[in-house]
Amino acid sequence: MNKFGLSNFVRPSIFRSHCLGSIKTPTSVSTFVRFARTSAKKKNRGELSASQVRQKNLLSAVSGARKVPRKLDMCVEDLIRHNTVTRAWALYQKEIRDKRAQNLERQYRMIDEACDALKSAGDRNLYNKATKREFGKRFPMELRVPTDTPPKIVWQYEWSPEEKEKK
Amino acid sequence: MNGGLIQFARGFHATSASAKAKISVVEPVHHLVKYKKWHLKPSMAPFLIPKNSPESHRYRPATTRQDRILEHYNNTIASDLLLITHKHESTNKLGVKTREWSGESPYHINRPAKPPRGNRLVPTQDIKVRTNKNLPVIEKVTVETYDKTCVHAAENYIPVKVMLQQITSTKPTLIYAKKNIPTWNLRRGMVMGAKVELGGRAMTDFLSTLSLIVLPRIKEFKGIKNTSGDGSGNISLGLTAEDIRHFPEIEANGEVWNKLSGCNIIIHTSAQVDPDARTLISGLNLPFTGKEKIPSRV
Numbered sequence: 001m002n003k004f005g006l007s008n009f010v011r012p013s014i015f016r017s018h019c020l021g022s023i024k025t026p027t028s029v030s031t032f033v034r035f036a037r038t039s040a041k042k043k044n045r046g047e048l049s050a051s052q053v054r055q056k057n058l059l060s061a062v063s064g065a066r067k068v069p070r071k072l073d074m075c076v077e078d079l080i081r082h083n084t085v086t087r088a089w090a091l092y093q094k095e096i097r098d099k100r101a102q103n104l105e106r107q108y109r110m111i112d113e114a115c116d117a118l119k120s121a122g123d124r125n126l127y128n129k130a131t132k133r134e135f136g137k138r139f140p141m142e143l144r145v146p147t148d149t150p151p152k153i154v155w156q157y158e159w160s161p162e163e164k165e166k167k
Numbered sequence: 168m169n170g171g172l173i174q175f176a177r178g179f180h181a182t183s184a185s186a187k188a189k190i191s192v193v194e195p196v197h198h199l200v201k202y203k204k205w206h207l208k209p210s211m212a213p214f215l216i217p218k219n220s221p222e223s224h225r226y227r228p229a230t231t232r233q234d235r236i237l238e239h240y241n242n243t244i245a246s247d248l249l250l251i252t253h254k255h256e257s258t259n260k261l262g263v264k265t266r267e268w269s270g271e272s273p274y275h276i277n278r279p280a281k282p283p284r285g286n287r288l289v290p291t292q293d294i295k296v297r298t299n300k301n302l303p304v305i306e307k308v309t310v311e312t313y314d315k316t317c318v319h320a321a322e323n324y325i326p327v328k329v330m331l332q333q334i335t336s337t338k339p340t341l342i343y344a345k346k347n348i349p350t351w352n353l354r355r356g357m358v359m360g361a362k363v364e365l366g367g368r369a370m371t372d373f374l375s376t377l378s379l380i381v382l383p384r385i386k387e388f389k390g391i392k393n394t395s396g397d398g399s400g401n402i403s404l405g406l407t408a409e410d411i412r413h414f415p416e417i418e419a420n421g422e423v424w425n426k427l428s429g430c431n432i433i434i435h436t437s438a439q440v441d442p443d444a445r446t447l448i449s450g451l452n453l454p455f456t457g458k459e460k461i462p463s464r465v
Contacts, residue, residue: 055322055325055326058325058326058328058329059325061329061332062325062328062329062332062338062339064338069227071222071223071224071226072221072222072226074221074222079221079222082221086219089230100241100245101299103246104245104246104249104299104302105299107246107249107250107299108249108253108298108299111249111250111253112255115255115256116255119255131254131255133252133253133254133465134251135442135459135461135465136442136459136461137251137446138445138446138449138454138455139244139247139446139449139450141452141454143243143450143452144452145235145236145239145375145451145452146235146238146239147235148233
């Protein structure tokens with residue numbers, strides 16, 4: 001509503017930007033200006049229902065403004081130090097990555113060589129059985145993702161899933 | 168012009184490409200990078216700072232702690248997958264593709280290509296030889312939630328969005344209807360729900376929460392269905408609103424959440440076929456149940 005209150009000029013977009021979902025906004029004003037203004041103000045004065053208050057609180061939880069951390073205040077020396085450490089870390093990671101890739105490549109080559117050797121050995125039946133692709137392979141559920149605090153007995157060698165089902 | 172020697176197919180227009188006397192073969196090298204002049208203002212300089220520099224306001228430290236699942240993949244799963252998926256002397260298997268017209272008739276110009284052979288409309292991907300270079304990895308995880316009540320009360324997207332942010336610690340984006348569906352009172356542009364695309368640490372954190380805390384506490388859960396999968400290595404599972412209560416972030420103040428909704432979780436992998444993707448995902452303590460159907464092209 002126009003804060004000078006003398007004309008019936010209304011900008012509804014201002015109200016829409018402030019309201020949530022199903023709050024009613026004044027979209028038209030009668031010709032009797034003063035009366036219309038007071039009635040509209042009464043309706044809209046900061047009174048939200050309980051559900052609307054909940055929605056407002058929820059929206060504040062996902063709003064972007066609070067998630068942006070403050071920019072780090074670093075002097076030039078700090079910045080140089082940071083860049084040096086970052087570059088060294090990236091280099092270290094690249095070495096690890098390259099070594100891992102090398103290992104996998106070597107493993108692949110060795111698998112291929114073993115299969116070639118088996119084929120050239122002449123036993124076709126043995127070769128077919130050894131190189132047959134097995135489908136439906138699953139990693140065992142007992143294989144856990146390692147943690148910093150592993151259990152005292154890491155692997156129970158005597159345990160087998162069949163025994164568990166019998167019990 | 169030596170127009171009399173040209174024996175090409177007759178074009179419909181006098182200015183067809185074959186009849187042109189000469190064409191420019193020099194590519195323009197100027198203005199390869201498009202820019203606007205106001206980009207060069209001194210006040211725009213802060214936006215030129217790369218995101219990984221601490222001087223940028225968008226900087227966030229990336230490697231702050233160990234990534235257990237990634238290390239487990241690199242140390243254990245990758246080499247096993249290489250052995251499991253290996254097939255000696257295999258060759259690339261070409262998928263069925265759309266068939267172009269030969270071009271011998273002038274009527275072939277601009278004619279749409281024929282659909283692939285067989286009873287299918289969509290071309291299938293090639294399956295390349297499995298090597299150490301294309302081992303399947305988990306690329307990203309999408310968590311999406313649709314809420315029917317958003318049709319009648321658009322503000323109902325808010326609790327959905329907050330719930331997704333709580334369980335994934337990533338800011339969700341809204342999902343909008345792409346077309347009108349009159350039977351659901353849905354019109355184009357209406358909000359239908361929210362989704363999150365997770366990658367990196369957020370993804371592995373979510374997967375470990377799912378496999379260690381949430382799924383073991385669901386009584387009816389036997390495993391991900393072996394029939395799940397879209398044919399190109401993406402496996403999905405669904406959680407109901409009751410299942411979501413097992414997430415520690417929701418359970419911590421469960422009485423606050425008076426209305427929760429279920430979600431779909433899609434695990435996108437780089438595997439070329441679904442069986443490979445299932446083998447990979449089973450390495451993260453996510454069990455599978457049911458009978459697995461092996462596709463003809465694997």
